[in-house]
Amino acid sequence: MQSFLRLISTFFIFLSCVENTFAGITSTVIRSQWPSSDIPLDNEVFAVPKGHNAPQQVHITQGDYDGKAVIISWVTSDEPGSSEVQYGTTKGKYDNSAEGKSTSYTFYKYKSGYIHHCLLDGLEYDTKYYYKVGSGGSSREFWFQTPPTIDPDASHKFGIIGDLGQTYNSLSTLQHYMVSGAQAVLFLGDLSYADRYKYNDVGLRWDTWGRFIEQSAAFQPWIWSAGNHEIEYMPYMEEVDPFKSYLHRYPTPYLASKSTSPLWYAVRRASAHIIVLSSYSSFVKYTLQWMWLREEFKRVDREKTPWLIVLMHVPLYHSNNVHFMEGESMRAAFEKWFVRNRVDIVFAGHVHAYERSYRISNIQYNVSSGDRDPVPDKSAPLYITVGDGGNQEGLAGRFRDPQPDYSAFREASYGHSTLEIKNRTHAFYHWNRNNDGKKVATDSFILHNQYWVSNSRRRKLKKYSSKSIT
Ligand SMILES: *[C@@H]1O[C@H](CO)[C@@H](O)[C@H](O)[C@H]1NC(C)=O
Numbered sequence: 001m002q003s004f005l006r007l008i009s010t011f012f013i014f015l016s017c018v019e020n021t022f023a024g025i026t027s028t029v030i031r032s033q034w035p036s037s038d039i040p041l042d043n044e045v046f047a048v049p050k051g052h053n054a055p056q057q058v059h060i061t062q063g064d065y066d067g068k069a070v071i072i073s074w075v076t077s078d079e080p081g082s083s084e085v086q087y088g089t090t091k092g093k094y095d096n097s098a099e100g101k102s103t104s105y106t107f108y109k110y111k112s113g114y115i116h117h118c119l120l121d122g123l124e125y126d127t128k129y130y131y132k133v134g135s136g137g138s139s140r141e142f143w144f145q146t147p148p149t150i151d152p153d154a155s156h157k158f159g160i161i162g163d164l165g166q167t168y169n170s171l172s173t174l175q176h177y178m179v180s181g182a183q184a185v186l187f188l189g190d191l192s193y194a195d196r197y198k199y200n201d202v203g204l205r206w207d208t209w210g211r212f213i214e215q216s217a218a219f220q221p222w223i224w225s226a227g228n229h230e231i232e233y234m235p236y237m238e239e240v241d242p243f244k245s246y247l248h249r250y251p252t253p254y255l256a257s258k259s260t261s262p263l264w265y266a267v268r269r270a271s272a273h274i275i276v277l278s279s280y281s282s283f284v285k286y287t288l289q290w291m292w293l294r295e296e297f298k299r300v301d302r303e304k305t306p307w308l309i310v311l312m313h314v315p316l317y318h319s320n321n322v323h324f325m326e327g328e329s330m331r332a333a334f335e336k337w338f339v340r341n342r343v344d345i346v347f348a349g350h351v352h353a354y355e356r357s358y359r360i361s362n363i364q365y366n367v368s369s370g371d372r373d374p375v376p377d378k379s380a381p382l383y384i385t386v387g388d389g390g391n392q393e394g395l396a397g398r399f400r401d402p403q404p405d406y407s408a409f410r411e412a413s414y415g416h417s418t419l420e421i422k423n424r425t426h427a428f429y430h431w432n433r434n435n436d437g438k439k440v441a442t443d444s445f446i447l448h449n450q451y452w453v454s455n456s457r458r459r460k461l462k463k464y465s466s467k468s469i470t
Pocket residue numbers: 366367368369370
């Protein structure tokens with residue numbers, strides 16, 4: 001049975017490589033799942049580290065535009081303590097130190113711990129750094145590896161996780177991700193699902209989530225984007241500042257990309273230029289996010305970073321009954337730019353299932369002419385929804401029937417994806433379904449770069465014609 005399924009999925013993979021030729025696949029795989037309830041507070045995955053004021057919820061993110069800095073964050077609960085990070089390239093030998101800042105916030109009657117953020121910058125590329133936070137007997141040590149120099153052929157393996165939450169399914173996703181060998185997470189929004197709780201439990205569940213992801217996030221950067229569960233508009237307890245918990249806890253290097261908000265920004269890493277958008281901030285023409293994105297696309301240099309990846313929470317294309325067409329407003333605002341700039345992949349979460357589109361666009365849409373259907377478009381990105389991290393809301397199991405032409409593969413199972421960039425022309429993409437064990441490729445294919453492969457003929461022609469003019 002197992003091998004039969006594998007045979008079928010190999011066949012799917014074959015089909016899915018043949019772009020825009022066949023109708024898409026709705027996987028018939030029905031997977032068992034743990035109940036979608038949160039892991040109890042006293043479980044070991046939420047354990048508070050021992051010792052007075054011991055640092056907890058340690059996590060890192062990229063700290064600059066080009067990957068030579070990280071922001072290290074952690075929480076201490078007894079007293080402010082120190083915001084210093086000691087670090088160096090030899091374990092136990094910390095020649096350098098950096099001083100951060102701490103902050104805290106209240107949420108209803110919950111009072112957060114002391115949340116520390118410390119920037120380590122001027123790091124060397126492709127180097128393993130060891131670091132220490134906290135003091136005395138309760139200090140803790142971790143490490144991370146900086147990415148390679150920005151270079152068109154730099155290889156790097158990204159993980160893609162969305163809508164994670166803190167259930168046993170979330171734990172399974174995290175554990176599967178951690179054996180993937182990926183070096184940084186592109187996170188697609190909806191982190192802790194703490195907003196499913198009330199009163200003081202909201203803050204408490206942000207703390208448990210921080211301790212839960214530490215096993216990965218203390219050792220490699222998670223590149224954050226915000227989802228609807230980060231908004232936390234809760235007027236019944238007079239909490240109405242959007243993204244309050246998220247913004248206090250999960251900083252982003254937005255200033256480095258000239259953004260005016262931590263909710264949208266860009267980073268470059270190895271051979272990838274990653275643009276993070278906010279589905280829940282204004283984005284129509286002339287808003288700050290719209291103007292920033294217009295400028296950021298001008299800064300993209302495919303000769304240096306061939307891979308152009310966009311992250312957002314709400315998918316522009318998917319065919320699930322849940323959240324269907326919620327991305328239309330952002331599609332109307334940005335799709336033209338994605339096509340014109342030949343974005344390689346747009347990753348989104350939000351829908352609790354996995355889905356991948358063909359290269360299609362609907363930029364010819366015209367309210368007066370009647371042109372309304374997406375059409376195959378070689379310049380368009382792939383749209384991939386990876387909202388299947390495993391949170392307490394469960395899976396979105398009902399897809400629209402029949403499967404629309406733009407949908408290439410869809411399945412409601414928990415999992416994560418990886419994008420392994422090899423060089424300027426090739427990347428290996430892989431969706432991992434949790435139930436299949438470590439390394440079964442469920443939806444996987446070789447991705448050709450939109451600039452260096454698809455465009456190469458045109459570029460050669462252009463070079464030729466400009467030469468012949470001079
Ligand atoms: C929309 O379609 C109409 C014809 O119905 C055409 O006159 C108009 O130029 C089109 N507008 C755009 C922006 O393409």
